[in-house]
Amino acid sequence: MTASTSRRFANIDRWGPVSQLLHWTIVVLILVMAYLGLTMTDMHNGPDKIRIYNLHKSIGLTILALVTLRVLWRAWAGAPRPLQGPLWQRRAASTTHVGLYALLFAVPISGWIMNSAAGFPLRWFGLVRVPALTARDHAMHELFETTHEVLFWTLIVVALGHAAIAIWHHLFARDATLARMLPNGWLRVPDPTHEEPRDVR
Template identity: 35%
Template sequence: MALRNGPDSFGLVTRVIHWAMALLIIVLIALGLRLTSMQPGLSNLWLYGLHKTLGISLLALVVVRIVWHALSPPPAPIGPPSRMRLFVRLWHWTLYALMIATPIAGWAGSSASGIDTVIFNRFTLPPLVAPDETSEFVWFILHEIFAKTLLGMVIVHALGALKREMDGDGTLTRMLKGRA
């Protein structure tokens, strides 16, 4: 089983990272929405810790994914070069931008709140910005906008993949099994 991507195939590394990050993003969004719907207190502080730990892990995985794709470029979307193919590429790049911007805004908002950003119950990350109420508000609004845009774009992305699979071009099979 090939680890690296080929000119028209996804290697195991890219596929494992893609599906692990997809699952992580869905868990993060559900957890984030849970956080904002509850009254913060000692009994639920661990949920904040869990959300921050998973969010920073996701940020680390995006870096791994980008480095891996620089070493082993993923195949172009299936189909002849067309405006649609360019659009799919732009969509993927925007997903990357949001996968970076969302956790950074969460980290900055947490820093601005003046509370330490502790991950894995053990490591304290350096603050990205100084404590300040207005900046906390702005960063968390941005965090919410980025996360919800990411969710919307992921839904369109998944529906697009399902539609193309049903049309018979093998797009989803390629991300599941490596080859169309």
Template identity: 70%
Template sequence: MIGRNTDDRWGAVSQSLHWLIVVLIVVMAWLGLTMTDLPNTPYKIRIYALHKSIGLTILALAALRLLWRWHAGAPHALPGPRWQHRVATFTHAGLYLLLFAVPISGWVTNSAAGFPLPWFGLVHLPPLVGQDEALHELGEDWHEWLFWALAALSLAHAGAAFWHHLFQRDATLARMLPSRWLHVPASKEPPHA
């Protein structure tokens, strides 16, 4: 099937979902970190609504991505020490977990505050919990800390991808990008890239 993962590289579907989610998270970090200090105007309400709608989109994309991963599998691990594979597996599992935990904590916070949740003004999503001021405050803290955990793990993960490309000189990063975007030394190139 077009876009499927092969033994050597991530297919177009996995690549597109990976990079789309990365771009949306960067947009969300910027929106989230700037919106809370805005003066109370209708503009602030619109920015909050946009933040929530994009956040729910990320939640749906993360679910789609996990389903696709389960359906299409993953390329073979590249040669490397066992500890590196373990760290990568642990990091990827943590990233998946946070891709769900960050938006869900936002959803819980919004529900506990008693605010409505229209996705881009189109579909009204139900509250996950009842109105509760203590839970609202706890949710805000958790949402923020989970976001910082996601930011830290993503940075470490991106650093590892560049380290593989620049110093290990293997195809880790190249196979998450369209073929021929990145040059990999011939001996280490995946056979069917």
């Protein structure tokens, strides 16, 4: 596949609607997962706790599938050209994106391994049986329980930093970093060469 073919559906200046939909769907699901993950362990044992745990696992598998689709779509449709800026900023942005993708794969996979090592059956939203990735192993379960938690908090820190930098770019660098991941017209791109008129009355 040539570079020109891979960019047939990529807008040269902004992310396309498919990329935007996948991006924001994953963001919303991560927020839901964070809420469930931080509250479900304190629930009393019973049917409600089992239901929430199963929901947590199913959403995690959904995120894994969507991130896979996101990577495949980006490889096929391409990405917008980098915005103007210092080389170190572009390299930092590229490194952050790679780190985010790695964590978005690692967090659900570590949870999947943890569940497999615990010997619990796994069904995606109660509909599809998901195969175990490993045999039942208590030591492995303990290891991946810790690994899953560390990876989750690392993801939260990196994602919050990513969001903060995007907001900084919009408010202070006054470029389209944030706006081009939103539908066209939803966010006005500041003009760095134009100062807002001030009320001098």
